[in-house]
Each structure stands twice: as structure tokens, then as C-alpha cells.
Amino acid sequence: MSETVAVAQRVPPLVLIHGPESILIERALSQVAADLRLAQPEIEISRLSGVAYDAGTLPMEASPSLFGEAKALVIRDADEGSEAFQTDLLAVLPDASEDLVLVVVHKGGARGKKIVDALKSAKARVIDTPAIKTDRDKQDFTTNEFRRAGRKATPDAVRALIEALGSDIAELASACQQLISDTTGLIDEQVVMTYHGGKVEATGFRVADAAIAGDAAEALRLLRHAIATGLDPVPIVAVLASQLRQLVKVGAAGRGRSADLARDLGMAPWQIDRARRALSGWSGDALGRCIQAVAAADFEVKGGGRDPVYAVERAILTIAAEHGR
Structure with a gap:
């Protein structure tokens, strides 16, 4: 994915920052504010939120300054605003101009979508801030x-x-x-x-790598170190499950360039290469038994068992034992 925070340039009257990733939202807002002050050092920048909004606030804030200075309204959480908020925001959009810049943050989703549609129809500059998940x-x-x-x-x-x-x-x-x-x-x-x-x-990735390689002693050592340093068993089990699923996906995908498979499977090329190396010594049946063992551990660490750490240890021993069968 590419990060689409705007470079320094003149800010148009309407700006939409769209997407849920908070770090990208903050960077986009900082860049827009810097661009505004570069173009108009005396600009007045006000901030509002769609959360706990009082009806009538937006039209009042958007009204011309007594001294004629340019203004900018940064409006966060447009996706969480009430009907009164949405009505007021849609009403002030036509007032946007060189002297009134409206910067709207919408984190995505269906709520408040008419605001997004209206901004796009009005040719607002759109800065995408998509979730960083995979x-x-x-x-x-x-x-x-x-x-x-x-x-x-x-x-x-x-x-x-x-x-x-x-x-x-x-x-x-x-x-x-x-x-x-x-x-x-x-x-x-x-x-x-x-x-x-x-x-x-101390991460679950190192634990999983050792278990999948058949090194039970190293996997258990890393697990105990991870637990001792405060890592919860739940994410460790999640990583074990994820790594096993990656082996299954890459094994089923067959041959091909790592870059092509990465695009098709939603993985990084280095993950494809690592999974291919790890697949040596594994059969489909063995991977299936391991996935079942990790599913049982997942149930236990999330409250279904008495000893979460023991549940993870048992899953690790099962994975290590299945390697090479």
C-alpha cells in the first residue's frame, strides 16, 4: 500500500482525509496545517469534532472573522456525528473558499457517507489514510x-x-x-x-518459527522468555495459527514468482520465501493436525481452560512432533 499524505502545496477550500489509520490521519492533518500556514501565516485554525456536537456550532465557526482573516476548520470524527452535525456540515460546505478552508476527517464506514459523497462531488482534495492490517x-x-x-x-x-x-x-x-x-x-x-x-x-513469531522447524526445546525456551517478559499467551497462539495457515496457503498455491504469489495471497514476498523454506518436512495431514491443536489451545487461552501457558506448550510440542512425519 502507499501512503498518500500530501506534499507541501496550496490547500484547496475543501479537504477530505478518509480512512481509519490514526497515524496517517495525524500526519495528514499536520501536513495540511503546515501547508496552510506556509501560504497564509496569519490563518486562524479552529478544531471541531462530530462527537458530542452542539447544533449550530459549525455555522457559527464558519462565519467570517470580524477582522477578515482567513479561517480553517478542522473537523474530526465526521463518521461519528449526529444528524444535526451532518446537516450543519453539509450546509456550510458551499461556503468553502480561499478565506474558509474546511478539512474533514472521516474514518470510513457507512455512517456519515453522505458527507464523503458531498465532498467528493464538490471536488475536494482526498487524502487516503487506509488501515494498515496485513x-x-x-x-x-x-x-x-x-x-x-x-x-x-x-x-x-x-x-x-x-x-x-x-x-x-x-x-x-x-x-x-x-x-x-x-x-x-x-x-x-x-x-x-x-x-x-x-x-x-520474545515474540510469538520466534516461538512459531522454532516449533515449525521441529525444535521443541528452543520453542519452549522462547515461549517461557516471552511469558516472563509479559507477553500474553493469546497473541502467541494467534501467531502460531497464522504461521500454519500461511504454510497451507503457500503449499496449496504451487510454484510461481514470490512477488506474484504475495500479491495473490495478501502476503509479503519474504513471507512466501520463508514459508517455502519452512514447508520442507511438512505434509498436508500433519499441518491439519497442527491447526486442530492450535485451535484447541486458542479455546483454552481465551477462558476455556485452567492453564493457558500449559495449553500453548502442548500445542508447541504437537507442532514440533508433527514436523518431519
Whole structure:
């Protein structure tokens, strides 16, 4: 996926920031505000929200300034606004001009869609802020973080960062900025391990890699380390399930270029390559039994059993034992 935050340029009267990803929303708002002040240093920027909106506030805020200064209204949470909010916002859209810029944030969904439609019909500038969910999304986001700063990171470095921090996009972005600020030259896996090695080693991904490779002792060691450092059993089981499903998907996809399969399967190319390497020693029946074992562990760690850690250990031992059968 590509990040579509606008570069410095003149801001049109209507701007729509559309999508649920909070970090991209904040960056888009910062960029728009910077562009507004660059063009009109004295502009007055006000902020409103569709949440807990009082009827009549928008028309009042959109009215001309007593001293004739240009104004900008940043309107957040348009997707959560009441009918009164939507009515008022639609009423002030035609007032947008060089002296009144309306910047509307809508996180997506059906609620408030008529606002989105009206803005698009009025030729508003649209800044997309789509959700960063899949591993491919996270890979593209992380790679782009380094590219924006004129830096290059190896695929292994990107993978290690995602494995360590990928569940929190804001934390992932912060880690990228730390590496950009604190290092020089190529960012490789060793650099990432220097800064985030403890988190990488404690993640469910390392546990899953060891179990799928048939190394029960290492998988259990990593599991106990992860639990000791505060990682909950639930995401570990989720990673085990995800890694096994990836093996099934890649195994069923057959041959082909990694990039092509990645696009078709919604994975990153390095995940295709890693899954292909991991598939050595696995049969379809064995993978099926492992998926059943992980499903049972998932039930237990979410309240169905008495000892969540033991449930994960049992699933790991099952996976390791099935390797090579």
C-alpha cells in the first residue's frame, strides 16, 4: 500500500482525509496545517469534532472573522456525528473558499457517507489514510518510513521490526524514526537486533518459527522468555495459527514468482520465501493436525481452560512432533 499524505502545496477550500489509520490521519492533518500556514501565516485554525456536537456550532465557526482573516476548520470524527452535525456540515460546505478552508476527517464506514459523497462531488482534495492490517501493508509502511528519510533497510531488517513491533503501528513508526536518528548507512537485521533484539526474541513469531522447524526445546525456551517478559499467551497462539495457515496457503498455491504469489495471497514476498523454506518436512495431514491443536489451545487461552501457558506448550510440542512425519 502507499501512503498518500500530501506534499507541501496550496490547500484547496475543501479537504477530505478518509480512512481509519490514526497515524496517517495525524500526519495528514499536520501536513495540511503546515501547508496552510506556509501560504497564509496569519490563518486562524479552529478544531471541531462530530462527537458530542452542539447544533449550530459549525455555522457559527464558519462565519467570517470580524477582522477578515482567513479561517480553517478542522473537523474530526465526521463518521461519528449526529444528524444535526451532518446537516450543519453539509450546509456550510458551499461556503468553502480561499478565506474558509474546511478539512474533514472521516474514518470510513457507512455512517456519515453522505458527507464523503458531498465532498467528493464538490471536488475536494482526498487524502487516503487506509488501515494498515496485513503483513504486506506493514512491510510497505515500514519500507516507506525509511525511504521518506532517504534511508534503506534490508528485507530482513523490515521483517525483524515487524515481528518485534508490528502489532502497534505507532510504535513501529517510532522505532523506524529511532533507527533513522541513531544510525547511519544501511539498516540491516543486525542493527534492528541491537536496538530491539529482546522484543524480537520474545515474540510469538520466534516461538512459531522454532516449533515449525521441529525444535521443541528452543520453542519452549522462547515461549517461557516471552511469558516472563509479559507477553500474553493469546497473541502467541494467534501467531502460531497464522504461521500454519500461511504454510497451507503457500503449499496449496504451487510454484510461481514470490512477488506474484504475495500479491495473490495478501502476503509479503519474504513471507512466501520463508514459508517455502519452512514447508520442507511438512505434509498436508500433519499441518491439519497442527491447526486442530492450535485451535484447541486458542479455546483454552481465551477462558476455556485452567492453564493457558500449559495449553500453548502442548500445542508447541504437537507442532514440533508433527514436523518431519
